[in-house]
Amino acid sequence: MTSLAHLHTFGLNATAQSVTYLTSSQQAADWLRDTAHQRRYILGEGSNTIFVENFEGHVAVNQLKGIQVEEFDDHFIVNVAAGENWHNFVDYCLRQEIFGLENLALIPGTVGAAPIQNIGAYGREVEYFIQQVNGLRTDSGEPFSVSHKDCKFGYRDSIFKHELKDKVLITDVTFFFSKRWLPCTHYAGLDDLVSPTPRDIFDQVIAIRRSKLPDPTVMGNAGSFFKNPKVSQTCFKQLNKRYPQVPHYPQPDGSVKLAAAWLIDQCKFKGVRKGGVICHKRQPLVLANAGQGTGEDLMALAREILSSVKQQFDVELENEVRLIGATGGVSL
């Protein structure tokens, strides 16, 4: 048995039957072959995965490295190995004067996991820059590529959470960056920047994130535990009658996105603790390991939040984080 505590940012004590560190595509292909027909899980930096029980299977940690830049007249094509750290890649691009990713600074995790939930923050989603996702099929070890269009990106969503869930090991991602850079500053906290440079946005995003979100190296957490729920117009109108102040964001598909943090805040969960797991005092969308937290503590607190929000607002929250139990994914 191998400990997983240091391999996921929530830091719960859990074990796996084995942990293998993948540093080459050949090693990745070998691991897929050696563990065929056995229970297994592919991990990046574990910042969107919580092992709530001992995992009765094999874990591979993606540590493939390498960045290749091709420059054209009006754009760059950048191919990045899946095990590169996301923030280091954002920083690298900025230093190479390849602009666009600055709104996504300081998001934990690997490049390979970024397309899976289409990471997003401060007005940008990574899909905006993704040209293609490449890897190996987990059943056959055969190479595959999925184009941007076929990734079916959405809010915290992609084909890798549906048709291709657990069916691929991503080895690298190809990005497209136009040389015609336009600042993206509509999100609250960036809208006061005047004629900002990419570096100004990068610095501001980092400052906001540091002020709002707990550092997982200080207090274990996995970022937003729940997604911001999308509701129908009808549901929103009913809610808005009862709560005129409800923060809401109309979506292009006609639905309305609500702020899960606000719903949880209204239910008075800020600072509420179950055993060693706490609903964060500054950002209630984040559940955190206040020390010696267990999977049971976490599941109990998350379920309590879920049912209070349902009872008070008739809105269903859905976990954003992937929860892994003894035999694989578990639901709340």
Ligand code: FAD
């Ligand atoms: P992991 O947790 O290791 O894996 C996530 C999922 O991807 C799992 O299902 C795993 O099986 C799969 N996976 C990982 N690598 C591969 C691969 N190579 N091939 C196939 N499958 C793979 N997210 C946002 O979108 N926006 C934010 O602003 C944000 N802020 C955060 C702040 C904090 C403090 C924390 C802790 C997390 C935050 N997150 C945010 C969530 C997290 O950073 C992202 O989801 C990130 O992409 C996860 O990367 P990872 O390598 O740690 O993924």
Ligand code: EPU
């Ligand atoms: N709010 C409250 N009380 C609070 C905090 C927030 O009512 O204590 C309300 C406010 O109305 C605020 C709104 O919630 O305007 C939104 O808060 P914030 O701007 O902090 O963003 P969020 O919706 O809570 C999302 C992402 C974050 C991302 C930020 C910035 C999701 C699930 N979360 O959080 O992503 O960094 O926006 O773009 O979409 C993550 O995925 O792990 C993550 C941290």
